[in-house]
Amino acid sequence: MxxxxxxxxxxxxxxxxxxxxxxxxxxxxxxxxxxxxxxxxxxxxxxxxxxxxxxxxxxxxxxxxxxxxxxxxxxxxxxxxxxxxxxxxxxxxxxxxxxxxxxxxxxxxxxxxxxxxxxxxxxxxxxxxxxxxxxxxxxxxxxxxxxxxxxxxxxxxxxxxxxxxxxxxxxxxxxxxxxxxxxxxxxxxxxxxxxxxxxxxxxxxxxxxxxxxxxxxxxxxxxxxxxxxxxPLVTKADGNKFGKSAAGAVWLDPAKTSPYSFYQFWLNTADSDVVHFLNIFTFLTHEQIAELAAALGNAPAERAAQKSLAAEVTALVHGGAALASAQRITTALFAGKLDALTEADFEQLRLDGMACTGLTAADAGLLAALAECGLATSRSAARKLVADGGVRINGTLQTDPERQLDFTDALFGRFYIVRRGKKNWHLLVPDQG
RNA sequence: GGAGGGGUUCCCGAGUGGUCAAAGGGAUCAGACUGUAAAUCUGACGGCUUAGCCUACGAAGGUUCAAAUCCUUCCCCCUCCA
Known part of the structure; x- marks a missing residue:
């Protein structure tokens, strides 16, 4: 070590x-x-x-x-x-x-x-x-x-x-x-x-x-x-309880909170908390943290402090390989270049632990698929999401709740990358079973 | 044991016969603005085969064309007195 x-x-x-x-x-x-x-x-x-x-x-x-x-x-x-x-x-x-x-x-x-x-x-x-x-x-x-x-x-x-x-x-x-x-x-x-x-x-x-x-x-x-x-108890500047993400508690067990989700949790740290968290959760020196704090002030959009925090803590808890996986998924999803991904890249995303669901013919309807993969809690919720303009597949906004996912327009004939809101992604593939 | 108050959708909490899937707030989700931030604004927020239907206001019965709202019994909680 x-x-x-x-x-x-x-x-x-x-x-x-x-x-x-x-x-x-x-x-x-x-x-x-x-x-x-x-x-x-x-x-x-x-x-x-x-x-x-x-x-x-x-x-x-x-x-x-x-x-x-x-x-x-x-x-x-x-x-x-x-x-x-x-x-x-x-x-x-x-x-x-x-x-x-x-x-x-x-x-x-x-x-x-x-x-x-x-x-x-x-x-x-x-x-x-x-x-x-x-x-x-x-x-x-x-x-x-x-x-x-x-x-x-x-x-x-x-x-x-x-x-x-x-x-x-x-x-x-x-x-x-x-x-x-x-x-x-x-x-x-x-x-x-x-x-x-x-x-x-x-x-x-x-x-x-x-x-x-x-x-x-x-x-x-x-x-x-x-x-x-x-x-001290870890507190957040906005007064909310620390340690909860949308999905609930953030666990150290990779089977309960994937390294990708773990990395994303830290990456989403608010500006007002990030320096505090760097001190508590990393072994970076005061000089290094001071540099990151300065970067936060000069170029907040770069989020250098959040990236360092996420990288440090993920590496500590899950190791370097898991961190690399989490970063690969993050880059693929948030760099805005889904089209640039190769077939091998998709396979890598699956190996890296990107959430993925095999879709059976019975769940081929868009609403059923959203409910099945967990992006929506129910078909009704899925219908509302679509109506609200909150669902994209392979980058395209979905407006028809009745559409069928038959993979004819899937990337490489077998990948639908579904996005709910800004940050929730899921890979849909044909069911192998 | 006696007297009184109460149990409402994830949480708090309004509602005392129809206009109630039920005010308002919080939480949550989506959209806008952004930086995968915060704040703000907008919308959604029981389920479904979604212009409609079904299930819900502690439980079970009853009255009524119609009940979260009225009646009966039961369960649970709180306050005061003993």
């Missing part, structure tokens, strides 16, 4: 994080600065498997772990095989429904594979991946209550925001299960402190309470130094 160009950074790691807008809270900044400056330290961040994939919001702490690694520290990526079975009440207005343990275990493995290549597993400060189920699965209740529970005051736990907000809502409440979550997470910190000499836990700002509880438990049970640091 090439960490080369990002090495030369001035100031402390904390300064660097602050400069990038990546610092929400720190437990004792001066002491942590000294701690980090005086040796290679071990830190961790936990991720609970609450879905079959992580999403781009999880990228912030993931990449921050890597930033610590670049500064010579050892990151531990903790997967919540146990805590994922319980449910974290932090930041949740309502009780979670419990997932089956086999389901959670399956999600954990998928997350493990998508997360692992973001860190460096070689060298002196090689990253480590652990699963907290390893030290909780065989834990007995009595030991838990005596060894861990004794350190937690219910009076204090009741004061926690995540608990109090639930108690104040008559219709919600909080189960004993979720109430106990913080004990498990705190136990993780102690466990990692003992096993790996871990002395720092990071996480999203909603994790501050959990992290501080763990830090206290380490100090009290092990009498060791322990620190807490949180990262």
């Amino acid at each position: 090439d960490f080369g160009s990002t090495r030369a950074m001035s100031g402390t790691l904390i300064d660097e994080l602050r400069r990038r807008g990546l610092l929400a809270q720190v437990s004792d900044e001066a002491a942590l600065n000294d701690h980090l400056a005086s040796g290679s330290r071990t830190l961790y961040c936990g991720f609970d498997p609450t879905a079959d994939s992580l999403h781009i919001g999880n990228l912030v702490p993931l990449l921050t772990l890597r930033r610590f690694q670049l500064f010579g520290h050892r990151p531990i990526l903790l997967l919540g095989g146990a805590t994922g079975l319980i449910g974290d009440p932090s930041g949740r207005p309502d009780e979670r429904s419990l997932n089956h343990s086999e389901v959670v275990a399956g999600w954990l493995e998928r997350i493990r594979s998508q997360v692992s290549h973001l860190l460096d597993f070689a060298g002196d400060n090689a990253a480590v991946v652990v699963n907290n189920l390893d030290w909780t699965a065989d834990l007995d209740v009595i030991s838990f209550l005596r060894d861990i529970g004794k350190y937690f005051s219910v009076n204090a736990m009741m004061q926690r925001d995540s608990v109090r907000s639930r108690l104040e809502r008559d219709e919600e409440g909080i189960s004993y299960t979720e109430f106990s979550y913080v004990l498990l997470q705190s136990m993780d910190y102690v466990e990692l402190a003992e096993r790996y000499d871990c002395s720092l836990q990071i996480g999203g700002s909603d994790q501050w309470g959990n992290i501080v509880s763990g830090m206290d438990l380490v100090r009290r049970t092990l009498s060791r130094e322990a620190f807490a640091l949180t990262l």
Whole structure:
């Protein structure tokens, strides 16, 4: 893995994080600065498997772990095989429904594979991946209550925001299960402190309470130094929630969000957010980001900053080959030269992961085809789209809702490239089956 | 247990017998302007074999030529009192 160009950074790691807008809270900044400056330290961040994939919001702490690694520290990526079975009440207005343990275990493995290549597993400060189920699965209740529970005051736990907000809502409440979550997470910190000499836990700002509880438990049970640091919630200038595209959440799993869609998500970043995101989601230097910010001011139409952001993040998450594919599709679709594409280019688009549907004779009607390939939610919606002038095939505006797609006018006799609106594309080919 | 208020289309929320697929706002989609940006403006926004038809206003029945609107029973939620 090439960490080369990002090495030369001035100031402390904390300064660097602050400069990038990546610092929400720190437990004792001066002491942590000294701690980090005086040796290679071990830190961790936990991720609970609450879905079959992580999403781009999880990228912030993931990449921050890597930033610590670049500064010579050892990151531990903790997967919540146990805590994922319980449910974290932090930041949740309502009780979670419990997932089956086999389901959670399956999600954990998928997350493990998508997360692992973001860190460096070689060298002196090689990253480590652990699963907290390893030290909780065989834990007995009595030991838990005596060894861990004794350190937690219910009076204090009741004061926690995540608990109090639930108690104040008559219709919600909080189960004993979720109430106990913080004990498990705190136990993780102690466990990692003992096993790996871990002395720092990071996480999203909603994790501050959990992290501080763990830090206290380490100090009290092990009498060791322990620190807490949180990262801010990613916000957008227009106030909308970050991380949602038209299709919903943006996932790290390429099967759920294709590398092309992923690339497009970043490419569409608003001007007012792009510099902020470059700082948070890329490893570009401040000089490089300053250049891009200047370019944004001088030639906004070029969108150099957005292109860099999209390229950097896509390469980080999906790799160089996937980035190249995403860029090929983008160029083909948005350079406005569909006619210039060769037959081989179309095959490449399919290989690159462009959305493609095989069309059967039954779906040959334009409306049926639009509904079938997902560009419209129903035939009625498709009819309205056509009436609104929102559908093009091979660049030609479609006005007849009754038209049949028989491929006689398809490119190379078998490709219809359908466009809905400005940015939604789909390839239609004759059904092979 | 007692008294009162309420459940409306993705969300909020108006509507108290026909002019209601149902105001208004949000979200979403399309069009215009642009830079695959933001803002703004315009249109659409239950489904279908689309000048029409079907299904919808917590559930089930009923009254009526006609019900989201009236009646009955049931389910759920909120507020106050005990």
